[in-house]
Amino acid sequence: MATHSSQSQCTFKQAIKEKACELGFDACGMARAGRVSAEAQRRYSDWIARQHHDCMTYAERYCDVRDDVTLLLPDAKTVISVALNYYPEAKQRPDVPQIAYYAYGNDYHEVLRAKLLQLAQFIEQTTGAATRVCVDTAPIREKYWAQQAGIGFVGRNNLLILPGRGSFFFLGEVVTTLELEPDAPLEMSCGACHRCVDACPGGALSLEGDAADASRCLSCQLIERRGELPEWVAGAKGNRLYGCDECQLCCPHNAQAQPTGEPLFAPREEILNLTASDIATMTQPEFSRIFAHSAIKRAKLDGLKRNLGK
Ligand code: SF4
Numbered sequence: 558m559a560t561h562s563s564q565s566q567c568t569f570k571q572a573i574k575e576k577a578c579e580l581g582f583d584a585c586g587m588a589r590a591g592r593v594s595a596e597a598q599r600r601y602s603d604w605i606a607r608q609h610h611d612c613m614t615y616a617e618r619y620c621d622v623r624d625d626v627t628l629l630l631p632d633a634k635t636v637i638s639v640a641l642n643y644y645p646e647a648k649q650r651p652d653v654p655q656i657a658y659y660a661y662g663n664d665y666h667e668v669l670r671a672k673l674l675q676l677a678q679f680i681e682q683t684t685g686a687a688t689r690v691c692v693d694t695a696p697i698r699e700k701y702w703a704q705q706a707g708i709g710f711v712g713r714n715n716l717l718i719l720p721g722r723g724s725f726f727f728l729g730e731v732v733t734t735l736e737l738e739p740d741a742p743l744e745m746s747c748g749a750c751h752r753c754v755d756a757c758p759g760g761a762l763s764l765e766g767d768a769a770d771a772s773r774c775l776s777c778q779l780i781e782r783r784g785e786l787p788e789w790v791a792g793a794k795g796n797r798l799y800g801c802d803e804c805q806l807c808c809p810h811n812a813q814a815q816p817t818g819e820p821l822f823a824p825r826e827e828i829l830n831l832t833a834s835d836i837a838t839m840t841q842p843e844f845s846r847i848f849a850h851s852a853i854k855r856a857k858l859d860g861l862k863r864n865l866g867k
């Protein structure tokens with residue numbers, strides 16, 4: 558465990574935020590590591606109990622770690638939460654099979670991990686503290702910690718919203734044994750707005766702001782489900798091929814979304830211009846080449862062809 562005076566904590570905190578900015582992160586905040594609130598714990602276990610995680614069975618595992626971030630790193634004192642904008646400057650034409658914006662560029666796991674490892678290395682070398690980097694795959698309640706760290710609030714669309722900047726952001730964390738003064742949690746809510754609840758094609762969202770019912774979410778079905786799609790999907794998916802951005806596009810917080818400054822998220826022409834016929838006739842070697850550094854490889858070629866189905 559690294560212990561430092563409150564003055565050096567303040568200096569480290571500033572230096573870490575500056576380093577995060579230098580690495581291209583759009584927001585960075587600190588929260589005291591520990592258990593999530595009883596309310597957050599209850600909401601998550603209710604979501605699992607209702608089977609609203611659907612085919613994402615991994616969500617059932619490591620619940621003890623999800624509830625207590627100190628189980629990820631012994632003696633953890635701080636969760637450093639960061640956000641990286643992925644809003645694309647160029648978009649697909651509406652007549653081609655639609656891909657969620659987050660998958661236009663390179664796989665965020667690779668891009669965020671590389672940046673987070675640099676941030677973690679900076680912390681270790683500057684302070685001697687231990688670190689653990691998390692990007693989506695670790696069992697950590699990333700939206701909860703981002704809200705605790707003051708960088709946004711969780712909307713009815715179940716996404717972290719950065720006030721004035723929207724929700725087209727990837728999240729990542731560095732958990733560390735370094736003790737830092739926490740930022741103030743962001744106390745904001747959607748208020749009376751329910752545009753995303755109304756706009757959701759599958760009826761996956763609720764006015765109560767419960768976690769989305771993944772069995773009714775197109776993003777989950779088109780990306781996570783293996784084998785046949787449920788019958789309702791054919792009538793709801795329109796020309797979506799991979800994911801769904803409806804609950805973000807309708808959100809007033811995204812009205813002023815600014816394009817990402819991260820070159821690795823720049824839309825790849827070859828992906829933006831894919832037609833239904835390109836996908837229907839795509840071979841495995843073509844798929845492997847086009848999606849080598851893309852999150853879309855997760856769906857596999859069979860998955861894309863299935864999603865194209867009438
Ligand atoms: S991603 Fe689409 S289907 Fe899923 S909750 Fe949002 S609007 Fe609904």
Ligand code: SF4
Binds near residue numbers: 714750751752807808
């Ligand atoms: S559309 Fe409205 S209710 Fe939904 S997340 Fe945005 S502000 Fe909240």
